[in-house]
Amino acid sequence: MLEGKIIKGIGGFYYVKTQKGIIESRARGVFREENLTPLVGDDVRVRISEEDNSGYIEEILERKNKLIRPPVANISQAIIVMSIKKPNINTLLLDKFLMMVEHKSLDIIICFNKIDLSAKEVEEVKNIYEEAGYIVLISSNKLDIGIEELKEVLKDHITVFAGPSGVGKSSLLNKLNPNFNRETGDISSKSKRGKHTTRSVELLEIGHNTYVLDTPGFSSLDLDFIEEPIDVRNYFREIDKYGSECRFQSCLHDKEPDCAVKSKVDKGIINIERYNNYLMILNEIRNKRRY
Incomplete structure:
Protein backbone atom coordinates (compact mmCIF):
# COMPACT_ATOMS: atom_id res chain seq x y z
CA MET A 1 0.00 0.00 0.00
CA LEU A 2 1.00 3.59 -0.58
CA GLU A 3 1.22 6.21 2.14
CA GLY A 4 0.07 9.71 1.40
CA LYS A 5 -1.76 12.79 2.63
CA ILE A 6 -5.35 13.78 1.86
CA ILE A 7 -5.16 17.20 0.25
CA LYS A 8 -8.78 17.56 -0.84
CA GLY A 9 -12.15 15.88 -0.37
CA ILE A 10 -15.25 16.33 -2.54
CA GLY A 11 -18.44 14.31 -2.68
CA GLY A 12 -17.10 11.15 -1.09
CA PHE A 13 -13.84 11.22 -3.07
CA TYR A 14 -10.51 11.95 -1.40
CA TYR A 15 -7.47 13.15 -3.30
CA VAL A 16 -4.36 11.65 -1.75
CA LYS A 17 -0.89 13.01 -2.55
CA THR A 18 1.62 10.12 -2.75
CA GLN A 19 5.04 9.48 -4.24
CA LYS A 20 3.22 8.23 -7.34
CA GLY A 21 1.15 11.37 -7.69
CA ILE A 22 -2.34 12.33 -6.58
CA ILE A 23 -4.69 9.35 -6.33
CA GLU A 24 -8.46 9.75 -6.36
CA SER A 25 -9.69 7.46 -3.59
CA ARG A 26 -12.76 6.32 -1.73
CA ALA A 27 -12.88 5.46 1.96
CA ARG A 28 -13.56 1.93 3.16
CA GLY A 29 -17.05 1.30 4.48
CA VAL A 30 -15.59 0.16 7.77
CA PHE A 31 -14.79 3.77 8.64
CA ARG A 32 -18.51 4.55 8.65
CA GLU A 33 -19.13 1.64 11.01
CA GLU A 34 -16.40 3.02 13.30
CA ASN A 35 -17.90 6.52 13.05
CA LEU A 36 -14.62 7.72 11.57
CA THR A 37 -14.44 10.14 8.65
CA PRO A 38 -11.23 10.83 6.70
CA LEU A 39 -10.26 14.49 6.87
CA VAL A 40 -8.16 16.77 4.73
CA GLY A 41 -4.69 16.66 6.29
CA ASP A 42 -4.95 13.01 7.31
CA ASP A 43 -1.97 10.77 6.63
CA VAL A 44 -3.40 7.57 5.17
CA ARG A 45 -2.54 4.25 3.57
CA VAL A 46 -4.11 3.67 0.15
CA ARG A 47 -4.66 0.43 -1.76
CA ILE A 48 -4.78 0.61 -5.56
CA SER A 49 -7.42 -1.59 -7.19
CA GLU A 50 -6.05 -3.73 -10.02
CA GLU A 51 -9.47 -3.74 -11.68
CA ASP A 52 -9.97 -0.04 -12.27
CA ASN A 53 -6.76 1.53 -10.87
CA SER A 54 -8.78 3.53 -8.35
CA GLY A 55 -7.66 4.09 -4.79
CA TYR A 56 -9.18 2.92 -1.53
CA ILE A 57 -8.21 4.39 1.82
CA GLU A 58 -7.47 1.38 4.03
CA GLU A 59 -6.05 3.08 7.11
CA ILE A 60 -6.01 6.53 8.71
CA LEU A 61 -2.75 7.02 10.59
CA GLU A 62 -2.69 8.56 14.05
CA ARG A 63 -3.69 12.22 14.07
CA LYS A 64 -1.75 14.93 15.88
CA ASN A 65 -4.96 16.96 16.20
CA LYS A 66 -8.35 17.52 14.63
CA LEU A 67 -10.39 20.65 14.01
CA ILE A 68 -14.17 20.54 13.66
CA ARG A 69 -14.54 23.83 11.82
CA PRO A 70 -12.89 23.69 9.38
CA PRO A 71 -12.84 19.84 9.33
CA THR A 215 -10.98 28.05 4.82
CA PRO A 216 -14.45 29.54 4.41
CA GLY A 217 -14.66 32.84 6.28
CA PHE A 218 -16.71 33.14 9.43
CA SER A 219 -18.38 36.24 10.82
CA SER A 220 -19.09 34.64 14.20
CA LEU A 221 -17.64 31.83 16.26
CA ASP A 222 -19.26 29.33 18.58
CA LEU A 223 -17.53 29.00 21.94
CA ASP A 224 -19.21 25.75 22.98
CA PHE A 225 -15.84 24.29 23.97
CA ILE A 226 -15.86 26.58 27.03
CA GLU A 227 -17.71 24.68 29.75
CA GLU A 228 -17.57 27.19 32.61
CA PRO A 229 -17.18 31.00 32.79
CA ILE A 230 -13.98 30.56 34.81
CA ASP A 231 -12.39 28.83 31.81
CA VAL A 232 -12.44 32.07 29.79
CA ARG A 233 -9.46 33.29 31.84
CA ASN A 234 -7.24 30.59 30.32
CA TYR A 235 -7.63 31.90 26.76
CA PHE A 236 -6.39 35.45 27.34
CA ARG A 237 -2.64 35.16 27.75
CA GLU A 238 -2.02 38.34 29.70
CA ILE A 239 -5.04 37.78 31.97
CA ASP A 240 -3.92 34.22 32.65
CA LYS A 241 -0.42 35.51 33.40
CA TYR A 242 -1.39 38.13 35.98
CA GLY A 243 -4.38 36.23 37.37
CA SER A 244 -2.07 34.19 39.60
CA GLU A 245 -1.45 37.37 41.63
CA CYS A 246 -5.12 37.80 42.55
CA ARG A 247 -6.27 37.46 46.15
CA PHE A 248 -8.72 34.67 45.26
CA GLN A 249 -7.80 31.70 43.07
CA SER A 250 -11.35 31.67 41.69
CA CYS A 251 -11.19 35.34 40.72
CA LEU A 252 -13.02 36.07 37.46
CA HIS A 253 -11.39 39.52 37.27
CA ASP A 254 -14.78 41.13 37.13
CA LYS A 255 -16.18 42.40 40.45
CA GLU A 256 -13.90 40.68 42.96
CA PRO A 257 -11.77 42.72 45.39
CA ASP A 258 -7.96 42.81 45.29
CA CYS A 259 -7.91 41.73 41.65
CA ALA A 260 -4.43 41.93 40.14
CA VAL A 261 -5.81 41.88 36.61
CA LYS A 262 -8.02 44.94 37.15
CA SER A 263 -5.03 46.66 38.74
CA LYS A 264 -2.94 45.94 35.64
CA VAL A 265 -5.74 47.32 33.46
CA ASP A 266 -5.84 50.53 35.52
CA LYS A 267 -2.07 50.89 35.11
CA GLY A 268 -2.25 50.28 31.35
CA ILE A 269 -0.25 47.04 31.56
CA ILE A 270 -3.25 45.08 30.24
CA ASN A 271 -4.96 46.76 27.31
CA ILE A 272 -8.43 48.05 28.19
CA GLU A 273 -9.97 46.91 24.90
CA ARG A 274 -8.69 43.35 25.38
CA TYR A 275 -10.03 43.40 28.94
CA ASN A 276 -13.44 44.66 27.80
CA ASN A 277 -13.55 41.89 25.18
CA TYR A 278 -12.76 39.41 27.94
CA LEU A 279 -15.69 40.72 30.01
CA MET A 280 -18.07 40.52 27.02
CA ILE A 281 -17.10 36.92 26.33
CA LEU A 282 -17.30 36.10 30.04
CA ASN A 283 -20.88 37.44 30.16
CA GLU A 284 -21.73 35.61 26.93
CA ILE A 285 -20.71 32.31 28.53
CA ARG A 286 -22.62 33.19 31.74
CA ASN A 287 -25.79 33.89 29.78
CA LYS A 288 -25.49 30.59 27.90
CA ARG A 289 -25.17 28.73 31.17
CA ARG A 290 -28.48 30.17 32.38
CA TYR A 291 -30.30 28.49 29.53
Whole structure:
Protein backbone atom coordinates (compact mmCIF):
# COMPACT_ATOMS: atom_id res chain seq x y z
CA MET A 1 0.00 0.00 0.00
CA LEU A 2 1.00 3.59 -0.58
CA GLU A 3 1.22 6.21 2.14
CA GLY A 4 0.07 9.71 1.40
CA LYS A 5 -1.76 12.79 2.63
CA ILE A 6 -5.35 13.78 1.86
CA ILE A 7 -5.16 17.20 0.25
CA LYS A 8 -8.78 17.56 -0.84
CA GLY A 9 -12.15 15.88 -0.37
CA ILE A 10 -15.25 16.33 -2.54
CA GLY A 11 -18.44 14.31 -2.68
CA GLY A 12 -17.10 11.15 -1.09
CA PHE A 13 -13.84 11.22 -3.07
CA TYR A 14 -10.51 11.95 -1.40
CA TYR A 15 -7.47 13.15 -3.30
CA VAL A 16 -4.36 11.65 -1.75
CA LYS A 17 -0.89 13.01 -2.55
CA THR A 18 1.62 10.12 -2.75
CA GLN A 19 5.04 9.48 -4.24
CA LYS A 20 3.22 8.23 -7.34
CA GLY A 21 1.15 11.37 -7.69
CA ILE A 22 -2.34 12.33 -6.58
CA ILE A 23 -4.69 9.35 -6.33
CA GLU A 24 -8.46 9.75 -6.36
CA SER A 25 -9.69 7.46 -3.59
CA ARG A 26 -12.76 6.32 -1.73
CA ALA A 27 -12.88 5.46 1.96
CA ARG A 28 -13.56 1.93 3.16
CA GLY A 29 -17.05 1.30 4.48
CA VAL A 30 -15.59 0.16 7.77
CA PHE A 31 -14.79 3.77 8.64
CA ARG A 32 -18.51 4.55 8.65
CA GLU A 33 -19.13 1.64 11.01
CA GLU A 34 -16.40 3.02 13.30
CA ASN A 35 -17.90 6.52 13.05
CA LEU A 36 -14.62 7.72 11.57
CA THR A 37 -14.44 10.14 8.65
CA PRO A 38 -11.23 10.83 6.70
CA LEU A 39 -10.26 14.49 6.87
CA VAL A 40 -8.16 16.77 4.73
CA GLY A 41 -4.69 16.66 6.29
CA ASP A 42 -4.95 13.01 7.31
CA ASP A 43 -1.97 10.77 6.63
CA VAL A 44 -3.40 7.57 5.17
CA ARG A 45 -2.54 4.25 3.57
CA VAL A 46 -4.11 3.67 0.15
CA ARG A 47 -4.66 0.43 -1.76
CA ILE A 48 -4.78 0.61 -5.56
CA SER A 49 -7.42 -1.59 -7.19
CA GLU A 50 -6.05 -3.73 -10.02
CA GLU A 51 -9.47 -3.74 -11.68
CA ASP A 52 -9.97 -0.04 -12.27
CA ASN A 53 -6.76 1.53 -10.87
CA SER A 54 -8.78 3.53 -8.35
CA GLY A 55 -7.66 4.09 -4.79
CA TYR A 56 -9.18 2.92 -1.53
CA ILE A 57 -8.21 4.39 1.82
CA GLU A 58 -7.47 1.38 4.03
CA GLU A 59 -6.05 3.08 7.11
CA ILE A 60 -6.01 6.53 8.71
CA LEU A 61 -2.75 7.02 10.59
CA GLU A 62 -2.69 8.56 14.05
CA ARG A 63 -3.69 12.22 14.07
CA LYS A 64 -1.75 14.93 15.88
CA ASN A 65 -4.96 16.96 16.20
CA LYS A 66 -8.35 17.52 14.63
CA LEU A 67 -10.39 20.65 14.01
CA ILE A 68 -14.17 20.54 13.66
CA ARG A 69 -14.54 23.83 11.82
CA PRO A 70 -12.89 23.69 9.38
CA PRO A 71 -12.84 19.84 9.33
CA VAL A 72 -9.09 19.19 9.02
CA ALA A 73 -6.39 17.16 10.76
CA ASN A 74 -2.69 17.46 11.60
CA ILE A 75 -2.48 21.25 11.51
CA SER A 76 0.67 22.59 13.18
CA GLN A 77 -0.06 26.31 13.24
CA ALA A 78 -2.72 28.91 12.48
CA ILE A 79 -2.41 32.32 10.88
CA ILE A 80 -5.35 34.50 11.82
CA VAL A 81 -5.82 37.16 9.16
CA MET A 82 -7.68 40.36 9.97
CA SER A 83 -7.99 43.51 7.89
CA ILE A 84 -7.70 46.98 9.34
CA LYS A 85 -10.22 48.49 6.94
CA LYS A 86 -12.77 47.08 4.49
CA PRO A 87 -13.94 45.34 6.66
CA ASN A 88 -12.92 47.31 9.74
CA ILE A 89 -10.94 45.54 12.43
CA ASN A 90 -13.13 43.69 14.93
CA THR A 91 -10.99 42.83 17.95
CA LEU A 92 -13.80 40.92 19.68
CA LEU A 93 -14.00 38.59 16.70
CA LEU A 94 -10.20 38.34 16.63
CA ASP A 95 -10.14 37.40 20.31
CA LYS A 96 -12.70 34.66 19.66
CA PHE A 97 -10.54 33.29 16.85
CA LEU A 98 -7.57 33.35 19.21
CA MET A 99 -9.56 31.45 21.83
CA MET A 100 -10.53 28.79 19.30
CA VAL A 101 -6.94 28.28 18.21
CA GLU A 102 -5.58 28.38 21.77
CA HIS A 103 -8.08 25.65 22.62
CA LYS A 104 -6.54 23.42 19.91
CA SER A 105 -3.01 24.12 21.23
CA LEU A 106 -1.76 25.32 17.85
CA ASP A 107 1.02 27.83 17.36
CA ILE A 108 -0.53 31.19 16.52
CA ILE A 109 0.50 34.02 14.24
CA ILE A 110 -1.68 37.10 13.74
CA CYS A 111 -1.52 38.83 10.36
CA PHE A 112 -2.98 42.32 9.99
CA ASN A 113 -3.67 42.80 6.29
CA LYS A 114 -4.46 45.84 4.12
CA ILE A 115 -2.02 48.09 5.99
CA ASP A 116 -2.01 50.39 2.96
CA LEU A 117 -5.44 51.59 4.15
CA SER A 118 -4.35 52.73 7.60
CA ALA A 119 -0.73 52.23 8.65
CA LYS A 120 -1.15 54.13 11.92
CA GLU A 121 -4.08 52.01 13.10
CA VAL A 122 -2.20 48.84 12.18
CA GLU A 123 0.70 49.83 14.41
CA GLU A 124 -1.61 50.55 17.35
CA VAL A 125 -3.40 47.19 17.13
CA LYS A 126 -0.14 45.36 16.44
CA ASN A 127 1.31 46.69 19.70
CA ILE A 128 -1.73 45.50 21.67
CA TYR A 129 -1.36 41.90 20.54
CA GLU A 130 2.42 41.79 20.72
CA GLU A 131 2.21 42.96 24.33
CA ALA A 132 -0.34 40.18 24.92
CA GLY A 133 2.30 37.67 23.80
CA TYR A 134 1.50 36.98 20.14
CA ILE A 135 3.67 36.97 17.02
CA VAL A 136 2.23 39.62 14.71
CA LEU A 137 2.90 40.16 11.00
CA ILE A 138 1.65 43.00 8.84
CA SER A 139 0.88 42.71 5.15
CA SER A 140 -0.55 44.39 2.10
CA ASN A 141 -1.57 42.58 -1.06
CA LYS A 142 -1.60 45.88 -2.91
CA LEU A 143 1.93 46.93 -1.88
CA ASP A 144 3.46 43.42 -1.64
CA ILE A 145 4.35 44.00 2.00
CA GLY A 146 4.92 41.05 4.31
CA ILE A 147 4.79 38.32 1.66
CA GLU A 148 8.37 37.10 2.18
CA GLU A 149 7.89 37.10 5.96
CA LEU A 150 4.79 34.96 5.53
CA LYS A 151 6.66 32.48 3.32
CA GLU A 152 9.33 32.13 5.99
CA VAL A 153 6.92 31.30 8.83
CA LEU A 154 5.07 28.80 6.63
CA LYS A 155 8.10 26.57 5.92
CA ASP A 156 7.73 22.93 7.03
CA HIS A 157 4.26 23.51 8.48
CA ILE A 158 0.67 22.71 7.63
CA THR A 159 -0.90 26.08 8.32
CA VAL A 160 -4.55 26.97 8.49
CA PHE A 161 -5.48 30.47 7.36
CA ALA A 162 -8.43 31.66 9.45
CA GLY A 163 -10.35 34.89 9.66
CA PRO A 164 -13.62 36.48 8.59
CA SER A 165 -14.63 36.93 4.97
CA GLY A 166 -13.18 39.81 3.01
CA VAL A 167 -9.95 40.30 4.98
CA GLY A 168 -7.80 39.10 2.07
CA LYS A 169 -6.90 35.49 2.91
CA SER A 170 -7.32 34.23 -0.65
CA SER A 171 -5.49 37.23 -2.08
CA LEU A 172 -2.56 36.59 0.26
CA LEU A 173 -2.43 32.97 -0.87
CA ASN A 174 -2.35 34.09 -4.49
CA LYS A 175 0.61 36.29 -3.62
CA LEU A 176 2.38 33.35 -1.97
CA ASN A 177 1.86 31.28 -5.10
CA PRO A 178 0.12 32.80 -8.17
CA ASN A 179 -0.60 29.27 -9.43
CA PHE A 180 -3.17 28.86 -6.66
CA ASN A 181 -5.50 31.23 -8.52
CA ARG A 182 -7.81 31.44 -5.53
CA GLU A 183 -11.10 33.23 -6.17
CA THR A 184 -11.30 36.58 -4.41
CA GLY A 185 -14.31 38.74 -3.68
CA ASP A 186 -15.22 42.33 -3.05
CA ILE A 187 -16.72 43.79 0.07
CA SER A 188 -20.51 43.98 0.14
CA SER A 189 -21.42 47.66 -0.10
CA LYS A 190 -24.54 47.04 2.01
CA SER A 191 -23.13 45.09 4.94
CA LYS A 192 -19.48 46.21 4.66
CA ARG A 193 -18.55 42.56 5.16
CA GLY A 194 -16.69 40.27 2.88
CA LYS A 195 -18.43 37.96 0.45
CA HIS A 196 -17.61 34.26 0.86
CA THR A 197 -15.22 33.12 -1.85
CA THR A 198 -13.70 29.94 -0.41
CA ARG A 199 -16.18 27.07 -0.55
CA SER A 200 -14.10 23.92 -0.12
CA VAL A 201 -11.38 22.73 2.23
CA GLU A 202 -8.13 22.01 0.42
CA LEU A 203 -4.43 21.79 1.25
CA LEU A 204 -2.39 23.96 -1.08
CA GLU A 205 1.26 23.03 -1.51
CA ILE A 206 3.71 25.91 -1.28
CA GLY A 207 6.92 23.88 -1.11
CA HIS A 208 8.37 20.63 0.16
CA ASN A 209 6.46 19.53 3.25
CA THR A 210 4.78 22.95 3.34
CA TYR A 211 1.02 23.32 2.95
CA VAL A 212 -1.52 26.01 3.62
CA LEU A 213 -5.23 25.62 4.11
CA ASP A 214 -7.67 28.26 2.99
CA THR A 215 -10.98 28.05 4.82
CA PRO A 216 -14.45 29.54 4.41
CA GLY A 217 -14.66 32.84 6.28
CA PHE A 218 -16.71 33.14 9.43
CA SER A 219 -18.38 36.24 10.82
CA SER A 220 -19.09 34.64 14.20
CA LEU A 221 -17.64 31.83 16.26
CA ASP A 222 -19.26 29.33 18.58
CA LEU A 223 -17.53 29.00 21.94
CA ASP A 224 -19.21 25.75 22.98
CA PHE A 225 -15.84 24.29 23.97
CA ILE A 226 -15.86 26.58 27.03
CA GLU A 227 -17.71 24.68 29.75
CA GLU A 228 -17.57 27.19 32.61
CA PRO A 229 -17.18 31.00 32.79
CA ILE A 230 -13.98 30.56 34.81
CA ASP A 231 -12.39 28.83 31.81
CA VAL A 232 -12.44 32.07 29.79
CA ARG A 233 -9.46 33.29 31.84
CA ASN A 234 -7.24 30.59 30.32
CA TYR A 235 -7.63 31.90 26.76
CA PHE A 236 -6.39 35.45 27.34
CA ARG A 237 -2.64 35.16 27.75
CA GLU A 238 -2.02 38.34 29.70
CA ILE A 239 -5.04 37.78 31.97
CA ASP A 240 -3.92 34.22 32.65
CA LYS A 241 -0.42 35.51 33.40
CA TYR A 242 -1.39 38.13 35.98
CA GLY A 243 -4.38 36.23 37.37
CA SER A 244 -2.07 34.19 39.60
CA GLU A 245 -1.45 37.37 41.63
CA CYS A 246 -5.12 37.80 42.55
CA ARG A 247 -6.27 37.46 46.15
CA PHE A 248 -8.72 34.67 45.26
CA GLN A 249 -7.80 31.70 43.07
CA SER A 250 -11.35 31.67 41.69
CA CYS A 251 -11.19 35.34 40.72
CA LEU A 252 -13.02 36.07 37.46
CA HIS A 253 -11.39 39.52 37.27
CA ASP A 254 -14.78 41.13 37.13
CA LYS A 255 -16.18 42.40 40.45
CA GLU A 256 -13.90 40.68 42.96
CA PRO A 257 -11.77 42.72 45.39
CA ASP A 258 -7.96 42.81 45.29
CA CYS A 259 -7.91 41.73 41.65
CA ALA A 260 -4.43 41.93 40.14
CA VAL A 261 -5.81 41.88 36.61
CA LYS A 262 -8.02 44.94 37.15
CA SER A 263 -5.03 46.66 38.74
CA LYS A 264 -2.94 45.94 35.64
CA VAL A 265 -5.74 47.32 33.46
CA ASP A 266 -5.84 50.53 35.52
CA LYS A 267 -2.07 50.89 35.11
CA GLY A 268 -2.25 50.28 31.35
CA ILE A 269 -0.25 47.04 31.56
CA ILE A 270 -3.25 45.08 30.24
CA ASN A 271 -4.96 46.76 27.31
CA ILE A 272 -8.43 48.05 28.19
CA GLU A 273 -9.97 46.91 24.90
CA ARG A 274 -8.69 43.35 25.38
CA TYR A 275 -10.03 43.40 28.94
CA ASN A 276 -13.44 44.66 27.80
CA ASN A 277 -13.55 41.89 25.18
CA TYR A 278 -12.76 39.41 27.94
CA LEU A 279 -15.69 40.72 30.01
CA MET A 280 -18.07 40.52 27.02
CA ILE A 281 -17.10 36.92 26.33
CA LEU A 282 -17.30 36.10 30.04
CA ASN A 283 -20.88 37.44 30.16
CA GLU A 284 -21.73 35.61 26.93
CA ILE A 285 -20.71 32.31 28.53
CA ARG A 286 -22.62 33.19 31.74
CA ASN A 287 -25.79 33.89 29.78
CA LYS A 288 -25.49 30.59 27.90
CA ARG A 289 -25.17 28.73 31.17
CA ARG A 290 -28.48 30.17 32.38
CA TYR A 291 -30.30 28.49 29.53
